[in-house]
Amino acid sequence: MSAITLGAVRPRFRPRRISPARWGLYAFILITALYFLLPLYVMIVTSLKPMAEIRQGHLLALPASPSLAAWVKAWTSACTGLTCEGIRTGFFNSLRILLPSVVISIVVGSLTGYALSLWRVRGANILFGAMMIVAFIPYQVFIYPLVRVFSFTGLGQSLATIVTIHTIFGLPTMTLLFRNYFASLPVELFKAARIDGAGFYQIYARIMMPMATPMIVVAVILQTTGIWNDFILGLVFAGRDNLPMTVQLNNIVNSTQGERAYNVDMAATLLTALLPLVIYFGSGRWFVRGIAAGAVKG
Template identity: 60%
Template sequence: MTAIAAHETVLEASGPRPRQVSAARIGVYAFLITAALFFALPLYVMLVTSLKGMPEVRLGQIFAFPSAPTFEPWIKAWSTACTGRTCEGLTPGFLNSVKITVPSVIISIIAAALNGYALSFWKFRGANFFFGLLIFGAFVPYQVVIFPLIIFMREVGLFATLPGIIIVHTIFGMPILTLLYRNYFSALPEELFKAARVDGAGFWRIFFYVIMPMSVPITIVAIILQVTGIWNDFLFGIVFAGRENLPMTVQLNNIVQTTTGIREHNVNMAATILAAAVPLAVYFISGRWFVRGIAAGAVKG
């Protein structure tokens, strides 16, 4: 106590510090506000552009607030904008993304939780070798393994189908999710697991009745990670989903890059916001959980 008090008197005694600090404070806020403006600007531009009519867009005032805000571009982007051959807007893409994302998230999380559970509590011979290999896979560029996967999917008749793209998302989500669950499980008290064993519970019972109910926090993180990741995916969607199941990102790109006729920037920006809406909603609602997901995913095994 006395030592702390002594330190504080020393600090207070050091002359012109307060003014120096306040100048530094201004600097801190000036920098952070400038940075925040840089990051916020594109979202602002997207929004105001999407609410303008084309004559106003052509004025070349990208930052100006719309003089007569209109939702026409949003309606067009959602239901009538053309993607190369069809003119149904983003609606089919949205539905496809839902059809891809929901099962992919559920299946990939169950598979990864099982992996992590087996790795943490039921070590079998070679388990660490397979895990190491899987983690190595997290660093391998997709392009190295995408062609063999195409051939495999074609052989089993799942190329360009909905189940096919779901399997692909499950595969590529596996390294990071398995790591996430393994790290979480190895921090759980082992006595709990042992008590369940003594009570005669087996591999599956312990998993479903003891471990999974305790995994709610990590599962929330995994869901956030997977929903945003799979919804935002472009590469796997365009390669594996097939023409009938193209996700929203692919259709968005098709709408914007379609070069026939004049480019409707307001419709394009409305479409861009619509495609970003789901992950943005997840992000704003989840708040600190999202950050936790990044930190958890970034920690090396």
């Protein structure tokens, strides 16, 4: 067969024309990306500039002589009120609040969701509905009653108090996520385990939780983001010795005397947001999988 014949039988693919609707979609995505990335860009370049360069007013210009001095000062010696020990104290306080709050809320929420999805507990639907109603009530409504309750019990402002608060407010969301995920699993697994003699906690620990890795990642990201970024609850319930990083950041930005060090403010803000960003970008694939898996059944 000649080359002409081969060329004649080859299918001809015409390039697809991009429709106006698709151009509009691309434009929308580009504008949205710029909307969120431009402030981040300004924060990064400002944090790398000395104050002499910032005073020139070139907001979007790259730093002529990049320096990490502002980052070092924000971490070690920026004033957060009466003390000038940087934002590192708030970082470790936030870790002390975050770790037990995330672990306890996920354990209790997954256990509750497991019970509500596979064990037919009397009044389970009423309990689940009540938890969902509470989840959509603004938590600011509960601040004063909770202050009175913890004051009456003698706990007051302490690490145990703020951990308890974050655990309580995280339970409805954690229960909803794990209930929906466990309800989407084949019920035959649960029945087979029951026939083999496994009890409530054995099925939970040996079968359900090992299969719930995507949902655990989702729960960790949601709880980490919510707890790490919290300001008002930490300010009210943590106490002076346990103030989280967000409160320390507010003190750095709003208690500056003399010249305002914008580079230090931007560096402190980026340091505060660093941990949730690292967790999210490091586990984004699992986050999408977990959200999709938990949305199969309601």
